[in-house]
Amino acid sequence: MSTSPSPTTAAQLDARYPVLAELSAPARAQLLRSAQWMRVPAGAMLFDDRQACEGFPFVVEGSVRVSKCAPNGRELPLYRVGPGETCIISSSCLLGHEDYNARGVTEADTELMLLPKPVFDAMLGERAFRDFVFHLFAERIADLMQLIEEVAFRKLDQRLAALLLGKGRTIHTTHQHLADELGSVREIVSRLLKGFAEQGLVRLGREQIEILDATGLRRLAADGSAKPG
Incomplete structure (x- = not known):
């Protein structure tokens, strides 16, 4: 884990998440100063059920598979988080001050930026960031409703x-x-x-x-x- 990206990675971040360019200069500086950068190999568990949520992930490269796991080991895939997307489970845990209720595993070598919870809370004061989070939140909810419909009917x-x-x-x-x-x-x-x-x-x-x-x-x-x- 590192606290600063390479110039190439920083450019990729901006390309994946245009909302960052819409932040005020102080907010963007705070975000980049506080962010934690991670390179994670394929097959690594990023989070698991009943684990505390440490921050809000931005995926620059790779993919994260989010699943609901049963005690008998069976899994139901909920969605994937790719570059430019967000994780609704992480969002809901941060907003509701709850632990994770699903599992996230990398499907490929993945590079991501993790925004610590205090900074995530501060960024919600920025309208562009708040709109971004809730817009993608709504999209994920629609995807999950479709999944529920398929499984049920x-x-x-x-x-x-x-x-x-x-x-x-x-x-x-x-x-x-x-x-x-x-x-x-x-x-x-x-x-x-x-x-x-x-x-x-x-x-x-x-x-x-x-x-x-x-x-x-x-x-x-x-x-x-x-x-x-």
Whole structure:
């Protein structure tokens, strides 16, 4: 962890987060003076359930996967935080003075700037920063509502079909990774994929899935049927 970025990283920060240029000169100086810079390898846990929130992250490079974890080890992915985005869990914990209620893990080598809580509180007095936080807060809430709708009202085979679409004809992934994406378990996903293969929708290989019938997958994702009604 360091307290000052390289000139290149500082330029990337400004490019990712234009709101910083809208801050008053004293506020921007305070932010940059107090910020803590971190380079974190892929697979590192940034925060976990019931852990105190130390600050507000700005992701310059990389990606952070935020998930809700069950006692049995299963996870439900909530969202990802990429460059230029913010973490709603961190925002809500800082605003509500609560501990984390989810887990954040880096998906790639990640560089981020962490704004300590006292400075985050001070920055909320800046209208541009406050509007930025609450605008992205609203966007994340909308994403989470969509996730709740999918989990509550769509069957797992529909969600799996939707997940496979849009990734190209050949998808290099594991059944475990797909299960993690869906908040399910590998055995169930493997069984569903075998069913997809038997219907001629996909061809399964070692850590590879080839899409054979994208139209059928889209139909399955939409109404639960791979064949025309």
